Amino acid sequence: MSKPIEDKSQKDTMVFEKLDVSREGAVLFAAINAPPMNLEGPELIRDLVSLIQQAETDEAVRVIVFKSADPDYFISHVDVTRIKENREAAGKLDGNPSIGQVLRHISASRLVTIAQIEGRVRGVGSEFILACDMRFAARESAIFGQFEPAFGVIPGAGAAQHLTRLMGRGRALEVLLSADDYNAEIAERYGWINRALPAAELDDFVRSLAFRVAGFPAAGHAVVKNRVNAIALASAEDIQRDSDLFLEGVSAPEYRRRMQAAMKRGFQTRDAEMKLGQLVADL
Amino acid sequence: MSKPIEDKSQKDTMVFEKLDVSREGAVLFAAINAPPMNLEGPELIRDLVSLIQQAETDEAVRVIVFKSADPDYFISHVDVTRIKENREAAGKLDGNPSIGQVLRHISASRLVTIAQIEGRVRGVGSEFILACDMRFAARESAIFGQFEPAFGVIPGAGAAQHLTRLMGRGRALEVLLSADDYNAEIAERYGWINRALPAAELDDFVRSLAFRVAGFPAAGHAVVKNRVNAIALASAEDIQRDSDLFLEGVSAPEYRRRMQAAMKRGFQTRDAEMKLGQLVADL
Amino acid sequence: MSKPIEDKSQKDTMVFEKLDVSREGAVLFAAINAPPMNLEGPELIRDLVSLIQQAETDEAVRVIVFKSADPDYFISHVDVTRIKENREAAGKLDGNPSIGQVLRHISASRLVTIAQIEGRVRGVGSEFILACDMRFAARESAIFGQFEPAFGVIPGAGAAQHLTRLMGRGRALEVLLSADDYNAEIAERYGWINRALPAAELDDFVRSLAFRVAGFPAAGHAVVKNRVNAIALASAEDIQRDSDLFLEGVSAPEYRRRMQAAMKRGFQTRDAEMKLGQLVADL
Numbered sequence: 001m002s003k004p005i006e007d008k009s010q011k012d013t014m015v016f017e018k019l020d021v022s023r024e025g026a027v028l029f030a031a032i033n034a035p036p037m038n039l040e041g042p043e044l045i046r047d048l049v050s051l052i053q054q055a056e057t058d059e060a061v062r063v064i065v066f067k068s069a070d071p072d073y074f075i076s077h078v079d080v081t082r083i084k085e086n087r088e089a090a091g092k093l094d095g096n097p098s099i100g101q102v103l104r105h106i107s108a109s110r111l112v113t114i115a116q117i118e119g120r121v122r123g124v125g126s127e128f129i130l131a132c133d134m135r136f137a138a139r140e141s142a143i144f145g146q147f148e149p150a151f152g153v154i155p156g157a158g159a160a161q162h163l164t165r166l167m168g169r170g171r172a173l174e175v176l177l178s179a180d181d182y183n184a185e186i187a188e189r190y191g192w193i194n195r196a197l198p199a200a201e202l203d204d205f206v207r208s209l210a211f212r213v214a215g216f217p218a219a220g221h222a223v224v225k226n227r228v229n230a231i232a233l234a235s236a237e238d239i240q241r242d243s244d245l246f247l248e249g250v251s252a253p254e255y256r257r258r259m260q261a262a263m264k265r266g267f268q269t270r271d272a273e274m275k276l277g278q279l280v281a282d283l
Numbered sequence: 284m285s286k287p288i289e290d291k292s293q294k295d296t297m298v299f300e301k302l303d304v305s306r307e308g309a310v311l312f313a314a315i316n317a318p319p320m321n322l323e324g325p326e327l328i329r330d331l332v333s334l335i336q337q338a339e340t341d342e343a344v345r346v347i348v349f350k351s352a353d354p355d356y357f358i359s360h361v362d363v364t365r366i367k368e369n370r371e372a373a374g375k376l377d378g379n380p381s382i383g384q385v386l387r388h389i390s391a392s393r394l395v396t397i398a399q400i401e402g403r404v405r406g407v408g409s410e411f412i413l414a415c416d417m418r419f420a421a422r423e424s425a426i427f428g429q430f431e432p433a434f435g436v437i438p439g440a441g442a443a444q445h446l447t448r449l450m451g452r453g454r455a456l457e458v459l460l461s462a463d464d465y466n467a468e469i470a471e472r473y474g475w476i477n478r479a480l481p482a483a484e485l486d487d488f489v490r491s492l493a494f495r496v497a498g499f500p501a502a503g504h505a506v507v508k509n510r511v512n513a514i515a516l517a518s519a520e521d522i523q524r525d526s527d528l529f530l531e532g533v534s535a536p537e538y539r540r541r542m543q544a545a546m547k548r549g550f551q552t553r554d555a556e557m558k559l560g561q562l563v564a565d566l
Numbered sequence: 567m568s569k570p571i572e573d574k575s576q577k578d579t580m581v582f583e584k585l586d587v588s589r590e591g592a593v594l595f596a597a598i599n600a601p602p603m604n605l606e607g608p609e610l611i612r613d614l615v616s617l618i619q620q621a622e623t624d625e626a627v628r629v630i631v632f633k634s635a636d637p638d639y640f641i642s643h644v645d646v647t648r649i650k651e652n653r654e655a656a657g658k659l660d661g662n663p664s665i666g667q668v669l670r671h672i673s674a675s676r677l678v679t680i681a682q683i684e685g686r687v688r689g690v691g692s693e694f695i696l697a698c699d700m701r702f703a704a705r706e707s708a709i710f711g712q713f714e715p716a717f718g719v720i721p722g723a724g725a726a727q728h729l730t731r732l733m734g735r736g737r738a739l740e741v742l743l744s745a746d747d748y749n750a751e752i753a754e755r756y757g758w759i760n761r762a763l764p765a766a767e768l769d770d771f772v773r774s775l776a777f778r779v780a781g782f783p784a785a786g787h788a789v790v791k792n793r794v795n796a797i798a799l800a801s802a803e804d805i806q807r808d809s810d811l812f813l814e815g816v817s818a819p820e821y822r823r824r825m826q827a828a829m830k831r832g833f834q835t836r837d838a839e840m841k842l843g844q845l846v847a848d849l
Contacts, residue, residue, distance in 0.1 A: 133743070134743075152501075174477050220718040220720070223719070227807075227808060230804075434786070436785075448797065454757070528793070
């Protein structure tokens with residue numbers, strides 16, 4: 001998807017299982033490629049942890065752009081059948097098995113992260129882009145959702161923290177309590193994303209912004225992120241509290257009943273989740 | 284205003300003096316009906332307190348939709364001639380006579396509240412919708428105002444708390460210091476409401492959202508509201524401080540002089556308040 | 567630029583070196599007039615300090631409208647060749663030489679301040695309008711930028727504090743890390759300003775709002791500002807921390823190298839800064 005650049009020596013490829021990663025100068029482009037629907041399972045989490053670790057130790061890397069290899073799904077959501085493995089994979093970064101803490105690590109990193117969103121991004125996928133430093137989405141295709149409250153639980157990796165700070169109490173309550181799908185236009189209006197752009201312009205816009213930012217001194221990235229995060233990034237304690245409440249919630253009988261019903265209707269299958277907002281309302 | 288539903292057994296009517304309340308499944312629809320202009324006086328406050336108490340004790344009730352029986356006024360504002368009686372009525376909920384504390388109780392309740400706004404909503408009316416969990420307004424008819432600073436006082440029931448958190452310092456200062464009327468389009472842009480919708484679509488939109496939310500587990504409502512409120516709902520102390528400052532303010536000679544002048548120009552009458560933003564600028 | 571008024575006795579002119587100040591009733595109109603490009607140097611800072619001091623001691627003054635005598639520049643940015651003198655001038659207000667503390671004094675003042683923005687407003691200029699109580703900009707001509715991170719430093723007078731609270735983490739990080747120019751339409755969407763208005767309507771809109779606010783009791787101005795600031799205005803400690811980090815940053819070799827390169831390309835000259843967002847990306 002990226003354009004050819006002149007100096008081939010600067011373009012490298014790093015090998016991962018579920019990420020297509022290429023490097024151009026100080027920018028890494030990481031496309032999520034976990035068929036059939038970019039579920040967040042342990043392999044993808046391991047790759048993300050590994051990518052962050054490698055990038056943080058390489059001072060020449062300044063910016064990571066996250067995108068998707070699947071036009072319909074950016075990250076669908078966590079693989080609910082593998083929560084234990086997911087937590088083990090997440091624990092490899094800082095010792096804490098909460099995915100929310102992995103995402104908070106990304107938010108607090110000296111690395112600048114940009115999410116380039118096409119297709120559906122729900123549940124922990126939405127929490128992943130919220131943890132990135134900036135979010136730009138294709139107006140025609142991007143769809144956002146935090147469907148967890150349809151199963152009686154709070155999102156487990158920071159969504160309530162980020163959404164409340166970005167869009168205020170009323171809109172955050174609507175988005176969470178409705179558990180519905182939102183298009184890019186409303187996501188922009190509510191502050192879920194920085195901007196919705198025409199799909200045809202999105203790639204050029206994000207590339208240009210990524211290289212621009214990467215060209216400025218790293219000292220500026222660090223001090224700006226530190227000062228902004230001191231105001232607007234949830235504390236590790238608040239992230240942990242949401243994670244704990246999520247884990248409590250998924251042990252409730254009502255959660256299990258609804259999840260079984262959802263599985264029967266095709267939850268975690270590509271076709272059925274094209275309209276997940278509708279599916280969860282029919283349980 | 285509500286559509287017929289199949290299962291009549293699920294549809295009940297509760298009787299109040301100033302509220303038309305009907306129940307459909309887990310949703311209560313409460314239309315404010317306090318002619319001639321939906322002033323918030325002690326009868327309406329008593330009804331609201333009673334409705335909240337009854338709904339909270341009935342676990343089958345999950346969502347309350349507030350609307351108006353008057354197309355021109357949702358809630359005009361507090362009846363300034365009956366502040367002592369209003370406070371007595373408010374005190375029946377939790378023992379605290381501040382209307383702001385009644386509203387904070389609603390914000391913190393396990394019940395999900397949605398304001399469906401047509402017509403004017405000013406002063407404590409605006410504070411009432413701000414205390415609700417979500418706000419949707421008719422693009423053509425809804426008008427918003429916090430006119431209290433035109434009389435030299437801060438709104439007494441939480442407006443400064445909510446507006447500052449929803450729209451930021453600059454827009455909150457504009458709205459409060461101008462004491463002017465704002466239409467639904469700007470209210471949406473500023474974050475005063477979730478969304479402005481065409482009047483013809485508003486009722487269907489809110490009904491659909493209310494039943495959708497009501498169909499999800501109550502455990503999810505509670506945990507989501509708790510976590511969002513922990514970030515974005517003003518403390519009881521801050522609500523109390525605003526209430527105290529309001530009461531101090533209304534004893535000032537300048538407040539009394541302006542209020543007398545406003546009364547002479549028709550303040551608290553239906554016709555004169557159609558353009559209240561203009562009226563308060565002419566005192 | 568202001569319209570003639572009936573009662574000439576109410577119209578006074580105050581004399582400053584870099585500000586054209588006229589008074590109409592309770593409103594001061596202060597046009598920044600520091601050719602060739604409205605750089606913020608010690609003379610302009612001295613004038614601003616003096617204007618604030620005089621206005622605060624005159625109880626009949628309620629509102630100050632800041633505008634520009636230069637259609638292309640509101641305030642370009644701080645004069646980087648005179649930082650020591652600037653700090654001496656700033657120290658005259660409250661003894662603290664940080665410009666951020668002068669701006670915070672304005673935010674906390676009983677005076678209501680409105681920025682009427684045409685042309686470019688970058689660096690400390692943007693921080694100045696952010697410290698004002700409200701911001702309205704000409705849709706066709708206003709351009710906003712915090713370019714400091716292009717030199718590896720954080721803005722020194724509060725931009726990160728204000729922008730993060732106004733627009734949230736993602737958009738604040740974009741604006742700061744991109745160090746780019748933003749037009750009035752996006753500035754409005756992001757919450758950097760209250761509203762973008764057609765240039766032809768801006769002057770009338772701001773005049774009308776200024777006189778409206780000035781006509782309401784001073785007690786209301788004070789209590790509203792106090793309560794809103796208690797929620798949304800950064801503490802003096804946070805303003806000081808940003809100022810200290812800025813001063814640390816400008817002593818770095820990388821800052822000096824980039825600033826020298828910028829000077830060679832015309833930084834701090836009127837023509838070259840018409841497209842400053844581009845200039846800083848080419849260093």
